[in-house]
Amino acid sequence: MVGSALALALQDSGLEVLLLDGSPLSVKPFDHQAAFEPRVSALSAASQRILERLGVWDGIAKRRSSPYTDMQVWDGSGTGEIHFSAASVHAEALGHIVENRVVQDALLDRLHDCDLGMLANARLEQMRRSGDDWLLTLADGRTLRAPLVIAADGANSAVRRLTGVATREWDYLHHAIVTSVRCAKPHQMTAWQRFTDNGPLAFLPLERDGQHDWCSIVWSTTPSEAERVMAMNDEAFCKALERAFEGRLGEVLNADPRLCVPLRQRHAKRYVAEGLALIGDAAHTIHPLAGQGVNLGFLDAAVLAEVLLQADARGERLADVKVLSRYERRRMPHNLALMAAMEGFERLFQADPLPVRWLRNTGLKMVEKMPEAKALFVREALGLTGDLPALAKP
C-alpha cells in the first residue's frame, strides 16, 4: 500500500521510478457480494485526502468502504467510558474502514494506468553497495542497479535487514485475532473498543449492500488465550466474543475464518542512509489498537515524495543522505510520539493495581466531560494536525 502510494506521488516527476514487489501485482475483479477480507485498515481523513489526490479514492469507493462517524471506548474492568464523534468537529466521518485488498487493488489499477515501471514477482534477496549505487539481486537471479532504494517492504523488511539498519523492538506479548462477524444489532457506524483484562478488543463497522450488521474484529490477547480462542469451533468462538464484548451489539451470529497475528512493535533507529530510505511498516510497526499503521505510512510516502520533488527542482542529488534526512526529520518525531502514546495506553490498560484502575476510569470519565479535549483528540485522529505534506492538507 505505502510503496504504491509513493510511486504514484512521483508519477509526473520525470524521475525514472521502478516499483518492484514479490507479489504478482495483479488486480482481481471485485465482487460486491464477496465475504469481507480479514485484514482491514481504518483510514484517516488525511489518508483519504492523499488517496484522493493520487486518483485512488474513487477506485476504493466504487469497490467497498465503510465510513464511521463515532467511536466508543470503555474500560472492561470499570465504569470509565468515552465517546468521540465526527459531528463534534463538524466532519462527516471520523474515517473509513477499508479492506487492505481493496486499497491495494485501487492503487494497482491507478499504477497500471500510469507510465511507471513495475516489476511483478520480483522478490529481493540480496543487496550491496556498488560504487555510488545499490546492486539488487532478485530470487530468480536477475540484478538491478539503482542510486536510491526506498524500502516499503513491510514489517519484516528484507531491505532493512540486508542493509543492517538497527531497530528498537519489543514484543507486546499480545496476539491479534482478526476476522469479520455478523451481529444481531446494527453497528451504528461506530468503531467500538473495549479494554479487556487481556488486551483491547475492537469492533469496526463494515457495510455491504447498505447492511450495517457486519464488523471487522481485532481481538488482542495473550498468546495462551489466543491459542485457546483459535482452537474453538465457530459457535463457541461467537459466544466467547459476545461475552468479551459485553454483548454491546447483541448476539454474535456468524464469524468468518479467523487469522492470528503476533504483535510486535518495531522502530528503525534511522529511516535514511546514503541512497536509502525506509517508509511505512519497514520503518515502524505499531500496535493495531491505534488503527494508525498504514495512515503513518501514507504520510511517510507523501512527505518523502515532497522532499524528493523539491530537491529535484533545486537540482540536488536525491540519493544524498542530507536530502533524505529532511524526510526523517519531518516524520520520525511524529511517528515516535504516536508510538509512545500507544505504548502508554497499552500499559495503562494492562495495569491491574486498584489505584491505576481507579485513575484510568476517573480519567476517562473526566475527559468525557471535556468537549474541547475530545475535539483535539478527534482532530488528531482525523489527521488534521501537525506538519502535513501538501498531499494531505485540507
Ligand SMILES: Cc1cc2nc3c(=O)[nH]c(=O)nc-3n(C[C@H](O)[C@H](O)[C@H](O)COP(=O)(O)OP(=O)(O)OC[C@H]3O[C@@H](n4cnc5c(N)ncnc54)[C@H](O)[C@@H]3O)c2cc1C
Ligand atoms: C491486526 C492488525 C490490524 C491493523 N489495523 C490497522 C488499522 O486499522 N489502520 C491502520 O492504519 N493500520 C492497521 N494495521 C497496520 C497496517 O496493516 C500496516 O501498517 C500496513 O499493512 C503497512 O503497509 P506497508 O505498505 O508499509 O507494508 P505491507 O502492507 O506489509 O506491504 C509490504 C509489501 O512489500 C512486499 N515485499 C515484502 N518483502 C519483499 C521482498 N523481499 N521483495 C519484494 N517485495 C517484498 C510485499 O509483497 C508487500 O507488497 C493493522 C495491522 C494488524 C496486524
